[in-house]
Amino acid sequence: MKEIRTIEGQLVATDLSFAIVATRFNDFIVDRLISGAVDYLVRHGADPDRMTIVRVPGAFEMPLIAKKMAGSGKYDGVIALGAVIRGGTPHFEYVAAEATKGLALASLESGVPVGFGLLTTDNIEQAIERAGTKAGNKGVEAAAAVLETVQVLRQL
Numbered sequence: 677m678k679e680i681r682t683i684e685g686q687l688v689a690t691d692l693s694f695a696i697v698a699t700r701f702n703d704f705i706v707d708r709l710i711s712g713a714v715d716y717l718v719r720h721g722a723d724p725d726r727m728t729i730v731r732v733p734g735a736f737e738m739p740l741i742a743k744k745m746a747g748s749g750k751y752d753g754v755i756a757l758g759a760v761i762r763g764g765t766p767h768f769e770y771v772a773a774e775a776t777k778g779l780a781l782a783s784l785e786s787g788v789p790v791g792f793g794l795l796t797t798d799n800i801e802q803a804i805e806r807a808g809t810k811a812g813n814k815g816v817e818a819a820a821a822v823l824e825t826v827q828v829l830r831q832l
């Protein structure tokens with residue numbers, strides 16, 4: 677069979693600029709996501725001088741800032757990091773849904789990859805598990821996905 681041309685992103689972050697939008701809400705979790713994302717990018721060649729971290733109050737505020745940074749022309753990729761943890765009211769659903777939709781829109785409207793590193797969990801234990809303990813680190817996953825997508829986009 678003839679070989680089919682396949683495009684894949686190399687996980688090389690040299691010469692790329694990144695913005696991280698991270699919430700202050702649940703910062704004891706989110707700080708671990710930031711560490712994971714930064715560590716991943718640096719280990720793949722990114723220059724810390726070409727990274728900017730912006731702290732926002734909560735997940736609801738992430739889309740606006742992600743959109744602004746993605747559209748600024750200064751960054752190859754944006755990584756959104758936060759944690760929405762279910763409480764006793766429907767508030768969780770509204771915040772998680774709006775943040776998710778808004779981040780997707782920020783990416784589609786700007787044409788710049790926006791990584792979805794927003795934990796949405798039923799409780800704090802599940803969030804801790806996904807912030808660098810037994811279920812990995814969602815910040816690392818989001819950074820890896822952005823890097824790969826940036827490198828795919830550059831070839832299209």
Ligand code: INI
Pocket residue numbers: 699701702733734735736737758759760761762763767768771
């Ligand atoms: N923001 C979060 O980032 N995580 C949450 O778990 C959360 N809960 O549960 O309420 C949360 N709420 C704040 C929200 O994102 C806004 O900052 C706030 O409503 C002001 O606009």
